[in-house]
Amino acid sequence: MELKPVSEFITDDAPERYIYDMQSKKHEIALSTKDLQVYYGDNLALSEGDLSFERYKITSLIGASGSGKSTFLRSLNRMNDGVATVKGNIMYRGVDINTKAIDVYEMRRHIGMVFQRPNPFAKSIYNNITFALTQRDHYTKEALDEIVETSLKQAALWDQVKDDLNKSALALSGGQAQRLVIARALALKPDILLLDEPSSALDPISSAQVEDTLLELKKQYTIIVVTHNMQQAARISDYTAFFHMGKVIEYDLTRKIFTRPKVALTNDYISGNFG
Numbered sequence: 369m370e371l372k373p374v375s376e377f378i379t380d381d382a383p384e385r386y387i388y389d390m391q392s393k394k395h396e397i398a399l400s401t402k403d404l405q406v407y408y409g410d411n412l413a414l415s416e417g418d419l420s421f422e423r424y425k426i427t428s429l430i431g432a433s434g435s436g437k438s439t440f441l442r443s444l445n446r447m448n449d450g451v452a453t454v455k456g457n458i459m460y461r462g463v464d465i466n467t468k469a470i471d472v473y474e475m476r477r478h479i480g481m482v483f484q485r486p487n488p489f490a491k492s493i494y495n496n497i498t499f500a501l502t503q504r505d506h507y508t509k510e511a512l513d514e515i516v517e518t519s520l521k522q523a524a525l526w527d528q529v530k531d532d533l534n535k536s537a538l539a540l541s542g543g544q545a546q547r548l549v550i551a552r553a554l555a556l557k558p559d560i561l562l563l564d565e566p567s568s569a570l571d572p573i574s575s576a577q578v579e580d581t582l583l584e585l586k587k588q589y590t591i592i593v594v595t596h597n598m599q600q601a602a603r604i605s606d607y608t609a610f611f612h613m614g615k616v617i618e619y620d621l622t623r624k625i626f627t628r629p630k631v632a633l634t635n636d637y638i639s640g641n642f643g
């Protein structure tokens with residue numbers, strides 16, 4: 369049977385926006401935003417971004433360059449503090465974490481971030497993982513060994529580096545370095561992992577390894593990932609949010625976004641008509 373082109377699903381009375389109503393479903397919500405607005409100076413870069421993220425799922429944020437995906441993602445664990453003015457609520461475990469009362473360092477242990485370019489520290493593989501932990505707290509050598517092993521295993525890197533833990537992390541390949549950075553984030557035992565285009569700087573094989581790692585990690589973590597790669601979004605994510613000009617235009621189950629979007633603009637984007 370031949371499938372109809374996606375455009376035939378879009379009717380004249382299609383909505384201009386559609387946001388999946390997570391709150392009314394029985395899903396467990398790990399994080400949600402309400403009335404989020406982000407200003408760089410006077411420039412309103414993000415508005416109308418009320419989203420809820422289901423626990424133990426992967427959500428992709430897609431959209432053209434400059435649409436506000438990274439701005440949104442970075443706001444979720446206050447990486448925009450000092451760079452932008454972020455108004456609105458970011459609810460995590462019943463607490464608004466977008467307030468002055470929040471210890472941002474502690475909050476980021478719960479909501480970790482991995483950036484686009486692998487950025488290992490100029491330290492050993494072992495010390496990359498333990499560095500943040502030992503800045504504030506005391507751990508025994510045994511406890512640190514255990515965290516290093518567990519984090520590297522979770523990031524699917526242990527087998528490749530277990531005999532080289534004291535070697536410089538700068539000698540790792542791009543894909544290994546990115547998985548080390550993921551392991552470094554996991555060492556803090558976060559609840560939520562935010563990733564900003566984690567595989568766009570990697571070759572296809574390393575990128576596939578990072579994707580496999582994320583699929584494995586979602587058993588224990590809630591993952592929100594910005595990606596330019598729509599095939600990647602379709603492969604790994606449960607939910608997808610489509611951003612356009614600082615707004616979330618459509619948010620739905622990934623399979624619906626890619627096969628039966630409700631909004632014409634989403635259809636244009638996934639069909640490659642712009643972006």
Ligand SMILES: Nc1ncnc2c1ncn2[C@@H]1O[C@H](COP(=O)(O)OP(=O)(O)OP(=O)(O)O)[C@@H](O)[C@H]1O
Nearest residue numbers: 408413431432433434435436437438439440451611
């Ligand atoms: N540090 C900043 N200072 C000023 N304006 C910024 C800053 N970061 C982003 N912007 C602006 O905010 C808007 C959204 O940018 P953002 O980086 O969030 O988009 P994006 O969808 O993640 O794009 P890309 O895919 O290219 O990373 C753009 O107009 C951008 O120029």
